[in-house]
Amino acid sequence: MKRLQTISGFLFLCFAAGCAFADDYLIVGTQANGGGAIYDVNGGSLAFIENLPPVENVPWGARAAYYHEANDTLYFAEGDSPAEWSVPLGDLLNPAVAAPATRIRGFDNRGGGEQHPDIFIRGPQNGEIYAHTRGGGRLWHYNPITDTATDMGVHTAATDSKIYQVVYGNTLYTHNGSNGFRAWDQVEDGSWSAPYNPRISGVLDSHATAVRQSDGTYFSGRSGTIAYGSFVSGGASPGTLPRLDPISPLNSMDVSGDGTKLWVAGFQPHISRDTNYLGYFDISGNLASARFTLVVSPGGTLPGLTGNDWRISIVSIPPSGIGPFLRGDSNSDSTFDISDPITILRFLFLGGEVLGCRAAADANGDGGIDITDAIYSLNFLFLGGEALPAPTECGRSDLEEDISLGCENSVCE
Known part of the structure; x- marks a missing residue:
């Protein structure tokens, strides 16, 4: 042994x-x-x-x-x-x-x-x-x-x-x-x-x-x-x-x-x-x-x-998966708040944002980045909606969906 x-x-x-x-x-x-x-x-x-x-x-x-x-x-x-x-x-x-x-x-x-x-x-x-x-x-x-x-x-x-x-x-x-x-x-x-x-x-x-x-x-x-x-x-x-x-x-x-x-x-x-x-x-x-x-x-x-x-x-x-990152933190400022769904909407419709960690922006964890991620985030923040998938604290992810999206630049503490 x-x-x-x-x-x-x-x-x-x-x-x-x-x-x-x-x-x-x-x-x-x-x-x-x-x-x-x-x-x-x-x-x-x-x-x-x-x-x-x-x-x-x-x-x-x-x-x-x-x-x-x-x-x-x-x-x-x-x-x-x-x-x-x-x-x-x-x-x-x-x-x-x-x-x-x-x-x-x-x-x-x-x-x-x-x-x-x-x-x-x-x-x-x-x-x-x-x-x-x-x-x-x-x-x-x-x-x-x-x-x-x-x-x-x-x-x-x-x-x-x-x-x-x-x-x-x-x-x-x-x-x-x-x-x-x-x-x-x-x-x-x-x-x-x-x-x-x-x-x-x-x-x-x-x-x-x-x-x-x-x-x-x-x-x-x-x-x-x-x-x-x-x-x-x-x-x-x-x-x-x-x-x-x-x-x-x-x-x-x-x-x-x-x-x-x-x-x-x-x-x-x-x-x-x-x-x-x-x-x-x-x-x-x-x-x-x-x-x-x-x-x-x-x-x-x-x-x-x-x-x-x-x-x-x-x-x-080396550690498995990608990260570390914080789920929902689409603007990579180490917090999850109202600024994050706003960042997603700007990225989708105004072309004014660069996502440093696309996996973090996938708030509902479905493997894509679209308007449902902004809605999911707002529901959780203000209406008591479902919690975001892990990592909800600074951490790594082994999910294939997150690995596919990637996370090249994340500020996570």
Whole structure:
């Protein structure tokens, strides 16, 4: 049975106005046969949910996790050994189900070690699954239906590419082993460009890389120092986060779904890889003075996890439906009053209004915007008519009618 054990003292705060993601899950994996576990980092605490299932009765490593939304599946790569596997995320989170782990055979003929994937990624143009192999820096297309891997071509090889790749926009970035990146662009037909130098420097001799998807801010570092910069503007890194002394070096890092935290995992130097630590930087403000919070002190433990040499990944699940919005609030001022049916009438007959959230203007929830919505609103406001359908407080909607109408610009508090 899945367990929810709270780690005392840790609170997950959503600093953004209206969280962009419904749930964040932190996956902590280990190298070799140390297994791993998944933790909930929403709802005010970090909580153990479940151990990652064993593969063929062995708790395989999980250096990096990739969530493929199209089939609700987590894909894992260990990087230094032939240990690729997958597990359905919904099953892993369901207390009534024993989540099955499936060994991926598509890379079996690649030999051993660095000829195997470091990480699985989503193709930014076609949404399909790809993998990067550090040995030779090759890109591969993976088909989960046939369990086969197809080489994307010798032109994609970059012998100086390293581990922990990130995707931003239509580009895949990986560290080049010095102080910069290598990059590949995916084009509309699904093919990839040859690797090129994106003209970004000063990113240190990196072992870990992460990106904030909202603005392209990257984080790259290794021995306790994390440089930051922009994939959008490029150029030299403008600075570093406060140094992680005395608990460097770091193994891996990832950004929370709302972009306010940079999670970091590593071990205390000069002792052993058993002295794992875990924490996060608050990256919601000035990065040069970002505050680091230690969640697990060096040598501490996480519920349900026994392996060492921790590697972390954040899986962010976007909320379903559309919104948030307030039903009947056709002028998007966060209130429902006489001005809203007036806005509908102006929109219908005078052409003088732009509806920022058409779903909100559908006061009776019938999937259209017409004079009956104004009448329905007036009946409720002044004649004690039927209440408006949900959401009657600021919230989201999963109704197909609302999703079809859309809600591009809503001010809802």
